[in-house]
Amino acid sequence: MSPLLHYSLFAIHSLGLSDGGIDSIINASMSGKRILTPLRLFTLALLGLGAAGVGVIAHLNADGEAPPASPATAGIYGQDVPASTLPATLLPGLVLLTPHQLALIPQVDGFQSPCGTAGGGFVYDAQPFNTPNEKRGGHHTGCDINGIGGENTDLGLPVHAAARGLVVYNGEPSPEWGKVVVLAHRLPGDSRIIQTLYAHLDKSIVNVGRFVGRGEPIGTVGTANGNYLAHLHFEAIASPCTEAGQRAYSATGTMNRLDPQQLLASHPAPAVPDPYETVRRLRVREAGLQQPMAPAANMPTGTVPVNPTQFL
16 A cells, blocks of 8 residues: 555544445445545545655654754754853853842942952952963962961951942852852942952851941951962952852953952942941841840849840
8 A cells, every 4th residue: 555545544534434434435436436526535635645744754753854944943042152162061150140139239339458458458469360370270360369467377367348249159169269258249330240259268257148238247368278378369250140169260361350459449439438237237226126025034123134236
């Protein structure tokens, strides 16, 4: 039986005709009787051609040959990002900021030094931004801030938020990085999102999702689990992703890193404390004062309960 007849019979069965009815039609056609009217013949021909087309497509797919792509969608994904620019593996920590996080990022009033005084006193930049380092295999993507005493004299000293921001990362991408904190900031004027990264910390004392004021402590200077002498690796990043855990040295340029010292110079902080932190502390105090305190057990007669938040 030819494939066309086979698929035609399949189509007739799908219409609900009985086997006897099909045989009578075929036998009548072979004996010359006009059982098949022109309308029936035309209908059966259309059904047969449609079933044959379905069979051809199924045969091609079974052989692993897909039908040609439409010109409207051909290469639509290949044109997005060249394959040569994609990393070999997904780098950990490269997480796109959510719309909710982007909406919460506060606008800065300026940047200050994350170590030493607000103006950078008592510290120095031991390895400036974009410094070539053959031993490490590229150019430095941040700056290494050390205490003026050198060695490990700055171990445990406080690390401050360089600007008012939202904590978007707090963790340890790898032992070589140690503890890392990333803050997201919104620049005044163009509202660009800039992130600052604080790495090799000995301790981190802020949680993801918290707002921090400029100059507020976020951790302490560390050695990245003893891998280096104590210092703060400080980066400024123009990215909508939390890029903790990326290489600190790049062989192909500075990627999307900015010169931290230039960022501080172009957006200097005012010579007054960040009012955001003061307002936050007042709100905490007000919230605490609104909570009634239960008297402590065995409290001496005449003792006045004191809510400690009133002293914040």
